Amino acid sequence: MEATKLVDTSLTLDGRLLLRSGSMVGAARIIGGDEHVDLHVRPKIGIARLLWLLGYARDPRGWRTEPVGLTPEHDLVPAMAVAFATATYQALAPGLLQGYRTVEEALPLVRGRLREADQLRTRPGLALPVEVRYDDYDTDIPENQILLSAVRRLHRLPGVPPATCNALHRIAAALADVTPLTAGAPIPEASSNRFNNRYQPALRLARLILAGESIEHSHGSTLAAGFVFDLNTVFEDWLTTALRHAVETRYGGTVTGQHQMHLDRDRRLPLVRPDITWWHGRQCLAVIDAKYKAPGNTPPRDDIYQLLAYCTTLNLPRGHLVYASAGAESVTYQLTGSGVHIVVHRFDLAAPVTHLHEQIEKVAEAITSVEVASGVSATPTAGPDAAVKDGGYPS
Template sequence: MTAVLRLTEHRPRRGIRLSAPQAALIAASGLVTVAPEPDGLWRVNADREMVGSVRLSAVGESIELVITPKIPVRRLFFLLGYAQGGMHWQREAVDVQRHDDLVPAVAHAFARMCERALGQGVLMGYRTVEESAPVVRGRLRTAEQIRRRYGGLLPAEISYDDHTADIAENRILLAAAHRLMRTPGTEPGTRALLRRVVVRLDGVSALPPGRKLPVWQPSRLNTRIQNPLRLAELVLNSHSYEFGTDHSLRADGLVLRMWQVFEDFVTRALSEALSTGGGRCLLQDRRFHLDHAKTAQLRPDLVYEPPGAGSPAAVVDAKYKRSREAGSHTGDLYQMLAYCTRLGLREGHLVYAAGSGITGGRHHLHGTPGVTVHQHVLDLDSEPEALLAQVSAIAEAI
């Protein structure tokens, strides 16, 4: 029977009894830090800013690791709405209140969203098929016919558009349903709903393992499945992986990088708030380098250019950590100083995920001219409306 180790993000657990192979397996995952304690016990800390549920396995050893986010799952789902390009949970009326762990909530939400979307019928679309056939259908590929058949008439090299359910959108939904059915932490009732999703998608081909996800484009036709599609991409982008060249170590499950979720939320929410005044926001802007040889690239999280300016007026960087008193996070100030110096700005903005108060003060840095770094704090445990109001306040300051 696989042992289960439950942790909470950034809350170390002491006195855990593990075998030496189990401790080595957990340490090798890179999801947590492990340190020995007296009497053969271990201290485990989920301090790598990752949450989720995975089954770690190696030769003759396995353990299930569950890392609960430090913020309520319902708050995390709101942040994910921005991280995945705008999932509208309110429209889906998905109940995640009863789940404390991430994986059961994600699996349940995905199953219910698919049930609602596919209940109106499986989405159909056109797919271009190129094949050799004994009859001519669609368009004859003349160049291929000459190259392969040397002028022969049959079989014909043809191309045609097939109206089918085997399209990119349905392949992504099917792959995510299979993934969540195998993910530790998915509840039996949710697995039953996922099996119904698989049955509805009968005839859709499976995605080859290890390949990139097929590309789909939002349109009027696939509006009803866009939310489950974005959630499916989140699931599949957190798929099973291997550790380096050691193929004996595997982790199967769902893991989210919280720093990435926070960064995506801050940049997207700020972009929406700033867009009301016109101008444009550039995310992960790669136009600037710190040196003349262009070997040291800068990539600020957000650069704001007001209407008609043609040059940056503000720079923002998101930090998934707690703001602290003077003397800490000096590296963040170095980073913002580099951004402001290169972009020719007198002010920069740091946005933290926790701290005292909504605004954390400012730092006046030495130099000619001097640079002022504003420190902002978001309360992630706020209701969505209150959290967006905090973002709007930061946008006003910018």
Template sequence: MIEPVVLKEFQQGSEVRTIDQGTAAALAKTELVKVTPLADGRWRLQTAGKVGSVRIGGLDVHVKPKMGIARLLFLLGYAKNPNFLPEDTPGTVEDDLWPALAESLVRYCERALARGPIRGYTPVEATLPLVRGRILVAEQIAARPGQSFPLEVRHDDHTTDVPENRVLRTALRIMSGVPRLPDGIPGRIARLDARLSEVRCLTGASPNLAWSPTRLNAHYGDALQIAEIVLRHQSAESGPGGLKVASFVIPVHRVFEDFVAVALRESFARFRVRVDDQVSSYLDDQRTIRIRPDVVASLNGEPNTIVDAKYKFQDNSGTNGDVFQIVSYCTALGVTTGCLVYAHGAKEAAWRSIRNSPIRILQYPLDLTATPALLLRSIAELAERLLART
């Protein structure tokens, strides 16, 4: 067993390990860390702007999120569904991503399945010795011309094999194969899997997670949120030479951008302000310089405020380029209010007036170590400050 590699997000230093080339190639493919060859079979491992955990053969690599695992899971859940409320966030103090995620998934699945798996009607095509549902005439003639039985039919089956249960079972199956699960978790996963024994697992690199919230599946909501996080970001596959690769890798800057956009949309909605994210436009009249602001807020159908989320430290030396960028966005879209939202709350919010221009830029820090309730309150206060300016 190789000594685990533990890095912290934004860590400047690196770790050096002696590993074989196949392991190094598989690790690089996960994109969790930068892998640079040195001499004598040694490799330098550095952070690459993502967090998560990877196990390849006997090598464990972890990049720990600065905000903490519980807060990261909240941002992931809220960015996909604003109904993922602060009190729904896993109350875990685990310092390792896989145990924390496994505990959350199992706990919410146990709660969802306490009354038994939900059922629904699913269309089934089958060959039967009797009439059930509707006879598929064309299929019957093609399969057995001139024969009356057996019959090709289609009918609705009242079953537990519905999309919601498929999402849960697939996530549980994936989680059962990750390393370092806490004591008791494998047994709890096995019991949950047995309750879903009639349910098919989803297949493919990008499984279809299509399900719609209804009154009947409302109690599944939290479990489905955690399960979808597992399915979107976790994988288990074979690497070079048959190496087993288990990975959970998250591009945190994208999660932060999504969270800011969704939280602002929710906050602005009560003021009847429309919010669009990742709006594609151009800086120049020739339409050759493309721009893509994270958030464009519009009032009465016209762009009113532009917000860009920056997942990095806010310091005295690193924000000039960000200001240049947001001023360009404001100029191109004809608005006078811009905002840079930073992911670290070390400084106070501050307005910047641009010389010889009506444009004002608000630099606004968010403390991601705060509770989810305080975090959402900070976004609501941001929306009010921007509206007061315009």
């Protein structure tokens, strides 16, 4: 079961198997011989909130509110399957969306433009078939490909209700002339416009389904297959997107995630990348670390040490720790010797969405006001990364 990444296993003194969940949520089916076990790990924050966090991180404009009709008792896969099938039925009700796509193939006649280089390379001296490139108007476009790929993904997951399976089969039949996406390939962009606007709710859910980490594991006669999300990554991605929107819109600069740094000038001691940094040109003005855990009364020392290393490397007087945990107002710790201030913020992810937006605004204000309040001006970070092309900094 550990191969599913959903739980850690251990044996009790009386020989029973003990399962302990961590930061992963989702569903998996473990098959051994003629029997199988379905394993479901449900997030404490609820499925609707999980979907909102996932969706907001990818498109803050498209996920203003939580998906309706989902309760905390829903499991992840059934909830996503039902929501996706409903949204896709509504999207396809007026008919399949069509559009132009570029096709390159060999034909017995000339259509569109002749690909001369390909013709000479593959068929030197032959007149037919002809390598051509042309635009075709049909249903095999990125929007439909994304929907079909999500349908196929859901078909392989445990826990999809029978009625929803039937609905997915009907959707797949309607998309019979569409080519599914290649496994592992990037999901194509399908920006919103007046033609595909009715597809957008279904496309947002489809992208979440395709973004979930797939489990395909075989060991002897045991097979595990499933679908999981890491809540550490979910929280970090949401916080990065939310702060980017709040900070860049009102204060300018660039908010970026996972900036590469080194502790030494010779770049031989790589540092674990900070989750979020805020830049003005090549000046780093703030560093934020996201932690999906409850810190207790005081933050763990490892978290403090890690953020202190970031502040030292980036030459910052202040760093911010953000925990996914209910609690009091922000607390500031001034570290002895270095003088660095560590500000600890807490987010109750189960709170109403409006409250989360308010908390984001408070953190954004705390991040951006330190320069004015303290009179400190962060200097450009020189040294290890300054010699990298483009400075190694966000543009």
